[in-house]
Amino acid sequence: MSGDRHAVVLGAGVAGLLAARVLSERFSRVTILERDTLDGAEPRRGVPQARHIHGLLDRGRTDIEQLIPTFTADMAGRGATISEVLVGTRWYAGGLRVAPTPTGLTSVLATRPLLESVLREHVLARPGVRLRERTVARGPVGDARRVTAVDVDGENRTVTADLVVDATGRASRATEWLLDLGVRPPHEERREVDLGYTSRLYRHRPGQLGGHGAVVVSTGTDGRGGGAIRVEGDRWQVTLAGMLGDHPPTDPHGFARFAASLPTPDLYDIVSAGEPLDEPTPYRFRSAVRRRFDRLTAPAGFLVLGDALCSFNPLYAQGMTVAAQQALILRDCLDADDAALPSRFYAAATECLTPAWQLASAADLAHPGITGTRTLRSRLTNAYLARTHRAAHVDPRVARTLLRVVNLVEPSAALAHPRTAYRIAQRGELFPSPASRQPARR
Ligand SMILES: Cc1cc2nc3c(=O)[nH]c(=O)nc-3n(C[C@H](O)[C@H](O)[C@H](O)COP(=O)(O)OP(=O)(O)OC[C@H]3O[C@@H](n4cnc5c(N)ncnc54)[C@H](O)[C@@H]3O)c2cc1C
Structure with a gap:
């Protein structure tokens, strides 16, 4: 840790907390500014999605454990259910039950407020980390080349910082803030x-x-x-x-x-x-939204991550995992000199965002009513996925690979491995199309 360096993180959600954890290794002071009052493990205004199921993919769990090694044990100690992903859960894909079989993956079943409170306890116990609640960030201070501070509501109006990290979630105003500094807005990809x-x-x-x-x-x-x-x-x-x-x-x-x-x-x-x-x-x-900060020249001293960078369709439970991946990427990038940090971070983050975004987009486009370009490739992918779901119903090996891909533990190419593809081709034909099946009750 060199000298008195100060990082400010905007937002104490999952992405902000994990970023603060990483920054505390390199900055002598890390201040988290949070709009809400954070009280125990209760849902709060700033995170309305917390009242809904938050499944943590196994990739996210193991990435969090790289930062907080006792995470799973701590969650269990606070009442979370820990189970094998397919043995402990009934999974239905394409209307059919995925064969219950060991996958080597672990589920941590708990509410989002509990998960966040466990992360918060660990992060706030780090030396130099401080939380300022009931503090609304109003935007970075600086110019198109460098951010040097952040404006906040309240008496102490400007907080100086060597690095400002925007983790304010889906409703982030980073695009407008940067426009005010003279930076052109990032291109946005949207899936309605x-x-x-x-x-x-x-x-x-x-x-x-x-x-x-x-x-x-x-x-x-x-x-x-x-x-x-x-x-x-x-x-x-x-x-x-x-x-x-x-x-x-x-x-x-x-x-x-x-x-x-x-x-x-x-x-x-x-x-x-x-x-x-x-x-x-x-x-x-x-809509799912991806902001392409990787395609612009961002000012030094300012980063955007978590849902503010890419907000996924929640059906695929990717958001917290990708936030954890970004925290680890940030850790790897902190050696870069200040001016190079944003481009280095966004380039590396793109490597994890693109496969997750493509997986989600392909699944979205399987729904006939979703607007988007359906290339021959995406049509073939979806036909193959439907066949994979049928095969996973009867073939434990296909079921295992499918769940490992969905949990972002293996790349989607694992489903195209010749041995797996052969099983999918053989077993995927055995069952009638789910579209012809009737729901259990109406
Ligand atoms: C309905 C729904 C269900 C979801 N289900 C899953 C799931 O099953 N699995 C999964 O992995 N992900 C899921 N997600 C995504 C997940 O919630 C996020 O990806 C994840 O929490 C990371 O978000 P974040 O920390 O970037 O933002 P958030 O969690 O939204 O946190 C942003 C924080 O910033 C604070 N804030 C906002 N503006 C300001 C400001 N100006 N100043 C100070 N503080 C501010 C907010 O109060 C909040 O604390 C779901 C999302 C939704 C909408």
Whole structure:
């Protein structure tokens, strides 16, 4: 650590906390500015998505453990359910149950507020890290070449910094802020999905769901899906999802009917027999957005990461994992001199963002109503994926590879490996198209 260097992180969400953890290795002072009051493990205003299921992919879990080695154990100690991804969870893809088989992957099933509070405890215990709550960042101070401070609401209006990191999430104003400094805005890639989530908590009873800790129903061609995970406090968190405006209702009867329309009765069984612990809560997600900061000359002393850089369709549970990947990338880039840091960081971040974005885009484009260019390649990919889902229903090896790809542990090319491709070709034909199958209940 050289001299008295100060980094300021805007936003104490998952991306901001993990960035602060990494920065504390190189900066003598790290200040996190957060708009909300952070009180225990409760949902809060600045992170409305926290009331909905937050699945952590195994890649994200192991990346977090590179920064916080006791993360999984700490989550277990606070009541999270830790289980083998396919053995402990009922997974449905393309309307069919993925064969339950060991994958070598671990699920940490908990609410997002619990996960965030465990990260926060670790990060704030680091030397030099300080949190300023109820503090709204108003934008970086400097010019098109260098940022030197950040403006904040309140008495102490300007906080000087050697590095300012914007981790304010999906609603980040980084584009406008940079425009004010004379930097042209980044190109934005968007995928309109008009996704609606509605979630509700239920009391968990022993023996429900055959003792499994979770059920995941991937969205079918009708754009409907959902999940239930057993979270701390012996509760089920149930989230129903519908794309293209077909949003799950928030009245209890409509919520149950939506659950009944899915291709497995598992979610309906939890909803219809369960004791609800709160009211159904909606969330509307109009589009996935990727901001191409890698394609512009960004000022030194300012970085954008997490959802502010790329906000994924939440159906694929990639956001927290990609935030963890970016934190590790940031750590690798901190050796670069100040002026080179942004270009080096964005170039390296692109390497992890592009495969995740392409995986999500391909899955989105499988839904006929989603607007986007369907190349021959993307059509073939989706036909192959549908076949993979059918094969994964009967073939444990295909199931294992599929889940490892979805968890960002292996590249999607693993599904095209000749041995796997052969199994997919052989086994993917055995079952009728899921489109011809009827839902469990209407
Ligand atoms: C409905 C939904 C479901 C999701 N499900 C999953 C999932 O299953 N798995 C997964 O991995 N990801 C999921 N995600 C994505 C995940 O929430 C994010 O990718 C992840 O939390 C990283 O976000 P972040 O830290 O960049 O931003 P956020 O978590 O949004 O945090 C931003 C923080 O910045 C603060 N802030 C904002 N503006 C200011 C300001 N001006 N000054 C100071 N502070 C400010 C906010 O209060 C907040 O604390 C989901 C997202 C949504 C919308």
